[in-house]
Amino acid sequence: MGVYQFKLPDIGEGISEGTVAQWYVKPGDELKEDDDLLEIENDKSVEEIPSPVSGKVKNILVEEGETAEVGQALVEFEVAGEGNQTEDNAVQQETAVKETENSQETTKSEETKEQEETKEVSSKQSTSSSGSIPAVPERTLPVLAMPAVRVYAREQDVDLMQVKGSGSHGHVTKADVDAFIKNGPQEAAQKEEAVSKEKEQSGKAAPSSSQWSETREKMSGVRKATAKAMANSNANIPSVTVFDDVIVDKLWDHRKKYKEVAAQREIKLTFLAYVVKALACVMREFPIFNSKVDMENQGIVYRDYINVGVATDTDRGLFVPNVKNADQKSIFVIARQISENTKKAKDAKLSSEDMKYTGMSITNIGSIGGGFFTPIVNLPEVAILGLGRITKEAVVEEDQVKVARVLKLSLSFDHRVIDGATAQKALNRLSELLSDPELLLMEG
């Protein structure tokens, strides 16, 4: 028998950590390769991870709700076999041998190595059965900090667990503590223990600070990602929003007419599907809306594809899956895609692939209510379209006041690359397409 440690794999570009959303297994469970193992939630995606090996779950090292870094061990399996399943495994055995045998480092034949393995495992088992501790608990060293820094942190009421160390071996320096005081805990608040510890402390402090007590909760992975992305966008994009009304009586009727047809094909035809199609059309005609800004090289990067993101609200937070190649898809296909994406988002089944490579996004608060608003562009996109609710309003047409269905559009754009006139022209074109579904059909 050998021990196999499964480490958090690199799931997507630039994602360095993930929160364990759910374990499908518990210690003692026997499972086969590719059986469901756990769900990892990270920057806006939830990945279901299958078991890489067959074996028995020995220890779960990262509990649900805890955050792990890429490369951190998540679970230990007891696996049968030759002891050469993975690199990680081999490394672990080597250290085990070193520990028991102290300084024997010479290469050994497979056979003796195996014997030692068995020895190692059985000795581990015997200690766990004789000692009061059931399994070897995972424990890390205390925060590395010089004694004087520890004193300083205490004086400043800073919990060192929350401070990211910049010194060698990750030492927390006095400067790190100062930076933490100045900039707050954004970065380091990721450490679960730290937060819960603070919660404990604030809980303790509560009685003395009269009736104005506070409750602190930790941000979920999705919330952290949203917070980071929005703060980043808001800080870096000089954003302008233009507004417009569009009369959508024809669209209303068109949808009413084809809703039944769609339903027969088990498609839920929504106004959003039309808007996605119309926006894809505008993005094709105004490629700047389908670009990204590369300030470092003073460049503008145009995308050769048109993917339209749709912001989707769920219990776990906001996700923006996209409709890929929306310009090449029929409105029915788009409608089906939106439904599928929404369902995936609600069931926490979105993969990062579903959300990558968005050219421009639509945020539809209209399904809940509201009119004009100022959406925040989601970097690296350069524009976002906000939809209000379709309402009946009094409008003037040919000097006559009449009642019409009106959709309110809010278009936020990155003024670094898009000027007001261009934006308004694009919005005009969008309005034109939405007011006349037949034109949309022709142009789309």
Place this chain on the structure above:
Amino acid sequence: MVVGDFAIDLDTVVIGTGPGGYVAAIRAAEKGQKVTVIEREFIGGVCLNVGCIPSKALIEVAHRYRRAKESSEMGLRITGAKLDFKQTQKWKKENVVDKLTGGVAGLFKKHHIDVVWGSAFLKDDHELRVINEDHAQTYTFNNLIIATGSHPVEIPNFKFEGRVLDSTGALALEEVPKELVVVGGGYIGCELASAYANLGSHVSILEGADRILANYEPDLVSVIENHFSGQKVDIYTKAMAKKAEQTNDGTTITFEVAGKEKQLKSDYCIVCVGRKANTAEMGLEHVGIKIGQKGLIEVDAQGRTSIPNIFAIGDIVAGPALAHKASYEGKIAAEAISGSKAIIDYRAMPAVCYTDSEIATTGLTVAEAKKQGLTVKKAQFPFAANGRAISLSSTNGFVRLVFESESHVLVGAQIVGPNASDLITELTLAIETGSTIEDISLTIHPHPSVSEAVMDAADLAMGLPVNI
């Protein structure tokens, strides 16, 4: 309050002037408190008067005496090396103990710390009474630090009197006994056994456990056992001391080993089976101070007892009964009273056993680290491969480093051998500052010195040993 007994108002009061109390008093004064200390016996406490300091003086004399007789291998033949033990005791008292205790008294003066002589009894959380033979006086206090230390435990049928001695009596002998029985093979018993063996006594150690110095790892202790076996020292383990009978010129000690009763005749019998916290008969429970197991006072991370303005430090709270621990805690308590957020936050507690050779440890052993769930490795370098140790003709023992496998951060060290007591400091600092074995290896150690063994152990830990 007794009629006519007017309370004298004080600010911070420290009970006890041992290494915990006197340090706490000075730090409190440095932090701006008006400090008064209460002492019932001697400034400096057990440590300076009848403990650590005088025992080390005696151990040094014993060392020199043995060296004087046993250096012929190095070409040093001293004939007629004579021990004047009365002079030894006089030197120990006047030039060592009195000098140090006088120094502490001087420091009290410098910091305007008043000394009140007598035994303290608490009346409530702001009032205590000091009784000194024929009179008593009540004092009020704002804050109190209790630092009353500990005393040797007495066992049945071994009453401390005449020729049955506690450690205090053992240090004050006027003659070197020919035959000495030491009951208890802990570090105090072994230090005394080692010293008297060097002075020429035949020593028998009776230890209840299956080995002496049971608090230290067996491989450290075996170096000491080897040394004892080359001297006139007999070790009886799993021995049960039954009784001591005294005559005018000696004692007869009865003990049981493996179900058989045995007897040893000796000039003196020293009993060192442990120490007990001095927390009784002071009215502590009476004012609501929580006292837990073994008479130890329960305190928080600042040393605060269940009464917020009363602190306790040293041997009377949990942890090893070590002078340096008491001093550390004393500083924290004094600073806490001044409103600092200081807490007891050490990562390594060094401990030294002044046997021949010395044992010194700090931080965690391999077993302790594993128990805490750490994955550690060890590296061990023998003094036999250290140039300075060879030139000292003192090559027994080794330096062992215990470090976390992945980060290489040092978590513990054990040394047995020459100057272990001084070498351990570097490693305690290394642990306290979160240093790795690389850091130690990259630190230049002077040549030739025994401290090079530390660097060599670090090199070995990194898989790049030079001198072995």
